[in-house]
Amino acid sequence: MGVSAEITSxxxxxxxxxxxxxxxxxxxxxxxIRLNAPKDGKTSAVKSTRDLYRVILICPECGARFDAGWRVSFSDEESHVVLAATFLH
Structure with missing residues (x-):
């Protein structure tokens, strides 16, 4: 089965x-999925100092995609997990 285009929270x-x-x-x-990634695939002339990525979970059986609110930043030195604001109380 193919991967779903829809991402469910x-x-x-x-x-x-x-x-x-x-x-x-x-x-x-x-x-x-890089946050603020252009939909047309073109790169921006202005580079962010820290790119954040959405962590998307994909079911290997049915292809459904899910966003649990996790964000991660990758750098050459180390990776950092970023707590999503949606889960702060």
Whole structure:
């Protein structure tokens, strides 16, 4: 089955390994989508000092994609996980 174009927001509980769409129980693949990435694929003339990426979970069984609100920044020196504002209380 192909990967879904739609990305559904989910809130992780104590354990996030079961696909809410099809019930697959063995976890997810991950992909990264750069925040503020241009939709036409062209690069911006102004480069951000810190690119942030959305961590997207992909069900290997049904192809459904999910955004749990996790953000990550990659650099040459080290990677940093960034807490998404949507989960701050």
């Amino acid at each position: 989910i809130k992780p509980g104590d354990d996030l390994h079961i696909c809410p769409a099809c019930g697959y129980e063995y976890g997810f693949h991950t992909s990264f």
